[in-house]
């Protein structure tokens with residue numbers, strides 16, 4: 086590889102051709118401040134508009150200061166990252182940015198994690214020459230959608246969210262609008278997110294450096310439910326939470342904290358601490374049975390059977406196809422997501438068991454996800470207006486609750502989930518990453534279809550973090566073609582192939598977030614560090630290995646559920662409680678013949 | 681969110697589709713498509729932007745991003761008598777700002793807006809090539825030069841009277 090030698094702050098460095106000054110400096114341990122620049126290594130995500138200019142450096146022989154994040158190194162370049170001129174210029178850039186910022190840090194939900202605040206601290210900002218009595222500021226209404234709060238007066242126009250929404254997700258809900266002070270990233274006609282094609286994946290929230298995009302905060306609702314003596318609180322925790330929550334308490338990425346997490350939820354005062362892994366096993370029973378049903382009809386010569394079957398456990402993905410590919414809405418499995426299966430069972434099966442009225446039970450979920458907040462509110466998941474899952478909080482919100490309750494998380498003794506909605510298998514925990522749902526389905530479908538024990542349990546060929554993967558699994562002589570996509574741009578590619586008839590998959594797993602739920606919009610912020618995602622990913626498979634039972638159909642609690650309550654998978658009662666249907670929600674322009 | 685169905689008059693949608701086709705529905709031609717659509721309709725209503733987005737296969741948010749960025753695109757229907765005040769250098773140094781203020785006051789609208797009756801709309805322009813007459817305003821295409829704020833009221837009244845007849 087061609088390399089280049091240059092000098093940065095009087096030190097020599099050799100870098101591959103094409104390296105930016107920012108990365109060359111990093112190699113020397115010099116961290117140039119950045120704001121708009123965002124690189125998510127290993128995830129094919131890159132935002133470099135070169136717009137904010139906080140990263141400027143002095144290059145000998147150039148009149149103007151150069152933005153380090155987009156300027157490539159040249160042979161024998163002499164760079165100064167900390168001359169007086171550079172420091173003053175950066176300060177001015179920051180002061181100008183702050184002059185159009187509300188600066189209400191004490192009440193901002195991003196406080197302590199905000200990259201703009203971190204810069205102000207780093208630069209020692211104490212006053213601002215650009216803030217006068219009549220200084221102009223944008224004045225947008227704060228908008229609250231089911232999952233996301235947008236406070237555009239805090240937007241610094243880094244355009245990271247726009248990149249996530251358009252390039253990573255190909256949703257196109259967001260774009261830079263207006264210019265000058267009112268310039269922000271917003272929706273078409275600056276309308277409510279609810280009226281846009283937004284999927285509520287939360288990837289924009291995950292990368293916003295400031296408090297402009299944040300999640301809807303339900304922590305107060307949780308406390309209210311816990312202290313209400315007339316309510317029974319039932320909490321469920323998604324698989325990906327247990328491999329990420331520790332980060333909020335300084336533990337190393339990839340720490341598996343299931344036991345502490347359970348202890349913390351009990352210490353917070355929830356009446357029943359259960360596991361979404363339990364309903365993930367249930368999802369496999371329903372979705373796996375549906376897959377086999379469709380396969381059998383297909384093999385029997387039924388031309389109308391809908392294949393490939395698409396997984397349906399990610400609500401952002403459901404939103405995506407409802408908005409962008411409604412013509413394919415018969416393909417996804419009708420199985421509800423594990424969150425909603427849990428809610429449906431908690432407020433029927435379990436409520437009957439403990440003799441609790443539906444209205445007296447508050448079902449709360451802890452999710453790595455922002456779309457789940459929205460999903461709780463969908464009408465299909467309500468009975469007489471009462472939602473199966475009352476509301477959802479993110480991994481970050483749970484961490485905040487634990488801190489508020491003076492619980493020293495790292496010192497908690499490990500505890501177990503309550504029974505019976507807390508028993509689960511290794512197949513369920515891998516739902517937390519891309520490829521996991523389909524691997525869990527294969528482990529069960531193989532044995533149900535062939536009637537034999539599967540010779541292996543680890544399907545390495547289905548694992549990985551590449552955006553689109555495929556594998557053929559031999560079901561004892563019957564080859565089953567499986568596709569996997571994560572990140573909606575990759576989902577889009579597979580869907581286009583299906584539409585063009587170029588797809589020979591029998592089953593496809595799709596997750597909206599890059600990496601799957603381990604990188605969900607509600608997880609601890611990774612600030613672009615791909616190693617964190619890799620560590621969570623490894624932890625998920627480690628957690629699977631540590632489980633005594635690793636196949637969903639062997640979960641004794643699920644077996645009892647079918648015996649006592651549901652009958653058989655995809656049977657009458659399951660259909661009523663555990664399956665759903667989808668809608669065409671594409672915006673269309675029609676000719677109005679009456680006008 | 682429920683499905684959104686946007687209704688449009690056939691002659692309008694036919695025309696927009698024809699404009700998009702003329703540019704091969706190429707996303708790179710967005711600005712040209714918007715220009716011609718605005719020439720045809722006088723403004724760019726949300727429905728038109730939705731249809732253009734659909735035809736060019738780009739997100740509506742991106743179309744709106746462009747429309748809201750450039751000051752020559754407007755989402756407001758033009759008034760019957762569009763008023764444009766020149767803000768070019770020559771006019772500016774001769775007090776164009778005061779002229780604009782006077783129009784804002786007299787019409788009760790800000791640049792980019794149209795009055796309730798649909799009679800007047802107000803915009804500012806860059807040099808209209810009549811610098812010798814600075815400051816200059818155009819009303820319904822007619823040039824008014826060497827303006828003082830005091831003239832504004834009578835000009836507006838002239839058009840109001842004209843409209844009554």
Ligand code: SF4
Pocket residue numbers: 246249250254256257258259282283284285286287288289290
């Ligand atoms: S939540 Fe996802 S789809 Fe919605 S605006 Fe953000 S990135 Fe786009």
Ligand code: SF4
Pocket residue numbers: 239240241242243244245246247269270289292293294295297298
């Ligand atoms: S909303 Fe946040 S991520 Fe998006 S441009 Fe503004 S500051 Fe950047």
Ligand code: SF4
Pocket residue numbers: 285286398399400401402453454455456457596597598601602603604605606
């Ligand atoms: S991938 Fe997981 S975290 Fe992301 S939107 Fe889907 S369910 Fe939520």
Ligand code: FES
Pocket residue numbers: 118119120121122134135136137138139140141152153154155
């Ligand atoms: S970080 Fe380099 S221009 Fe914004």
Ligand code: FES
Pocket residue numbers: 766767768769770771772806807808809810811812814815816
């Ligand atoms: S500057 Fe107004 S006409 Fe030239």
